[in-house]
Amino acid sequence: MSAVRSRRRGIGRPRQSTGIDARERLLDAALVLFAEHGAAGTTIAGIAAKAGVTAAMVHYYFRDRDHLLDAIAAERLLKTVSAVWAPVLETDDLVPMVRGLVQRILQATEVNPWLPSLWLREIVSEGGQLRDRLLKILPFEFVRHLVGTVASAQRRGTVDPRLEPRLMLLTVIGLTLLPLATIRLWQVVPIFEGVTRADVARHAEALLASALSAAPRRAPPS
Amino acid sequence: MSAVRSRRRGIGRPRQSTGIDARERLLDAALVLFAEHGAAGTTIAGIAAKAGVTAAMVHYYFRDRDHLLDAIAAERLLKTVSAVWAPVLETDDLVPMVRGLVQRILQATEVNPWLPSLWLREIVSEGGQLRDRLLKILPFEFVRHLVGTVASAQRRGTVDPRLEPRLMLLTVIGLTLLPLATIRLWQVVPIFEGVTRADVARHAEALLASALSAAPRRAPPS
Numbered sequence: 001m002s003a004v005r006s007r008r009r010g011i012g013r014p015r016q017s018t019g020i021d022a023r024e025r026l027l028d029a030a031l032v033l034f035a036e037h038g039a040a041g042t043t044i045a046g047i048a049a050k051a052g053v054t055a056a057m058v059h060y061y062f063r064d065r066d067h068l069l070d071a072i073a074a075e076r077l078l079k080t081v082s083a084v085w086a087p088v089l090e091t092d093d094l095v096p097m098v099r100g101l102v103q104r105i106l107q108a109t110e111v112n113p114w115l116p117s118l119w120l121r122e123i124v125s126e127g128g129q130l131r132d133r134l135l136k137i138l139p140f141e142f143v144r145h146l147v148g149t150v151a152s153a154q155r156r157g158t159v160d161p162r163l164e165p166r167l168m169l170l171t172v173i174g175l176t177l178l179p180l181a182t183i184r185l186w187q188v189v190p191i192f193e194g195v196t197r198a199d200v201a202r203h204a205e206a207l208l209a210s211a212l213s214a215a216p217r218r219a220p221p222s
Numbered sequence: 223m224s225a226v227r228s229r230r231r232g233i234g235r236p237r238q239s240t241g242i243d244a245r246e247r248l249l250d251a252a253l254v255l256f257a258e259h260g261a262a263g264t265t266i267a268g269i270a271a272k273a274g275v276t277a278a279m280v281h282y283y284f285r286d287r288d289h290l291l292d293a294i295a296a297e298r299l300l301k302t303v304s305a306v307w308a309p310v311l312e313t314d315d316l317v318p319m320v321r322g323l324v325q326r327i328l329q330a331t332e333v334n335p336w337l338p339s340l341w342l343r344e345i346v347s348e349g350g351q352l353r354d355r356l357l358k359i360l361p362f363e364f365v366r367h368l369v370g371t372v373a374s375a376q377r378r379g380t381v382d383p384r385l386e387p388r389l390m391l392l393t394v395i396g397l398t399l400l401p402l403a404t405i406r407l408w409q410v411v412p413i414f415e416g417v418t419r420a421d422v423a424r425h426a427e428a429l430l431a432s433a434l435s436a437a438p439r440r441a442p443p444s
Contacts, residue, residue, distance in 0.1 A: 038349075117348065124404055125347060126339065127260070135411060144413055162428035164421045166414050167401060171429065174396030179389060182346055189357060191365055192388050199386045206384035207393065207433045214432040 023061045025051040027076055030068060035114035038121045039069070039129035073133035080115065081134070084108050085142035094153050097146065098172060098208045105176045106201045116181035119173075143169050150212075159212055175204035245283045247273040249298055252290060257336035260343045261291070261351035295355035302337065303356070306330050307364035316375050319368065320394060320430045327398045328423045338403035341395075365391050372434075381434055397426035 029050035033042040044065060048055040062068035084104045091097050109115045122128040150165035179186075179200045186192035251272035255264040266287060270277040284290035306326045313319050331337045344352040372387035401408075401422045408414035 120347060124400075124407070125342060131407065140411070140413055147413060160428050160432055162424050164417065164425040166417050167421065167425045169414075170401050170404070170408070171397060171425070174400045175393060178346075178396045178400055179392050182392070185346070185353065186392070189362070191362055191369060192391075195386065195388050199389065202384050203386040203389045203393070206382050207429075210382055210436040211429045211432040214436040
C-alpha cells in the first residue's frame with residue numbers, strides 16, 4: 001500500500017494530518033462510536049472529533065455518510081469477516097472447522113473490541129445501517145462450505161440428522177457474538193456475575209464439539 | 223378478573239371503548255409497534271391510533287410513557303417469561319428441562335409474535351427501553367435452578383465440565399430468539415432461504431440434547 005493516495009496530490013486539502021493515517025483513523029473512530037452509540041446516534045462531526053480532524057476531512061475522504069458506511073463495510077467488516085471465515089475452506093472435518101471458527105471469532109473481537117456491539121446494533125437489528133451493505137459483499141462460499149460439510153456429515157451418519165445445516169452459522173454466532181455483545185448487561189445480574197470471555201470461548205467450543213460429534217440419536221417417530 | 227376497573231367509575235372518561243378492553247388493547251398495540259419500530263421510534267399518539275383510542279386515553283390509563291413501559295414489563299413480559307420458565311422448577315432432569323424450555327419459547331413466540339423482535343430491540347440491545355425494567359422484576363429462581371442443574375450434572379460426570387452453567391440461559395435464547403428475531407433478514411440470503419420456525423425448534427432441541435447428554439470428553443491439557 002502506498003503511503004499517500006494520489007488523489008491527495010493536487011488538492012492539497014488535508015493539512016492537519018498525514019492523509020492515509022487520517023483516513024484510517026476516521027474509519028476506526030466511526031467503528032468505536034457506532035459500537036457505543038449506534039450509527040444512527042453518531043454524527044460526522046463526532047467521528048471527526050474522535051479522529052482529531054475536521055468534519056471537512058470526513059467529506060474529503062468519504063464524500064458523504066453513505067460512502068463512509070460503504071467504506072466501513074468494505075474495508076473493515078469484510079476484512080474481519082474474511083479473516084474469521086476464509087480458513088473454513090481449508091478443512092472438510094466438521095469439528096475442527098467449527099472449533100477454529102469459534103476461536104477466530106473470539107480473536108477478532110479481541111483485536112476489534114467494537115465487533116460484538118456493532119454486530120448486534122448495525123447488522124442483526126432491524127434498521128441496522130451496515131446490514132444490507134455487509135450482505136451485499138459477504139463471501140458466502142465460506143458459509144456454503146460449512147453448510148455443505150454439516151449436510152454431508154449427516155448423510156454419512158456422523159452428525160444428528162435433526163440439526164439444520166443452514167442454521168449452523170447463526171448457531172456459532174449466537175454462542176459467541178451474542179454473549180460477548182451482552183456481557184456487560186449480564187454482569188449486573190448476580191447469577192451471571194463474573195462470566196469471562198474465556199468462559200464464552202470454552203463453553204461455545206465444548207457445546208458445539210459435543211453436539212457435532214455425538215453419535216446421533218434416533219429421530220423421534222413422526 | 224373483574225371486567226371493569228373501579229377507577230373507571232366516577233371519572234367517566236373513557237367513552238370510546240370499554241375500559242379494561244381499551245387498556246389491554248393499548249398494551250397489545252404498544253408491543254406490536256415496539257417490535258416493528260422500536261420503543262424509541264413509537265409515539266404515544268401512534269399507540270393510541272393503533273388501539274383505536276385517543277392519546278388522552280393512554281394518559282388516562284398509564285399516566286405517562288414511563289408507567290406504560292412499567293405496565294408492559296409487569297403485565298406482558300413478566301407473564302410471558304414466567305410461563306416459559308416456571309415449569310423448569312418441576313424437574314431436575316437436565317435434558318427434558320432444556321427441551322421443555324425450547325418448546326415453550328417457541329410456543330410463546332407463536333402466541334406473541336412481537337416477542338423475538340422485542341427481545342432483540344428492547345432487552346438485549348444497548349439502550350433498550352425494557353431491559354432494566356425486565357431485569358428488576360425477573361424471577362431469577364428459575365434461572366438459578368437451570369444453572370444448578372447443569373452444575374450438579376457436571377459434578378456427577380454426566381455433562382461436559384467445560385460447559386459454563388451460567389451461560390446456559392443465553393445459549394438457549396441464542397438458539398431460539400436470535401434466529402426467530404432475524405429470520406426475515408436471513409430469507410434474503412439464498413443459502414438460508416426457506417428456514418422455518420419448525421427448523422429452528424428442531425435444531426435447537428437436537429443440539430442441546432446432544433451436547434447435554436454426550437459422554438463428556440477429557441478436557442484438553444491446560
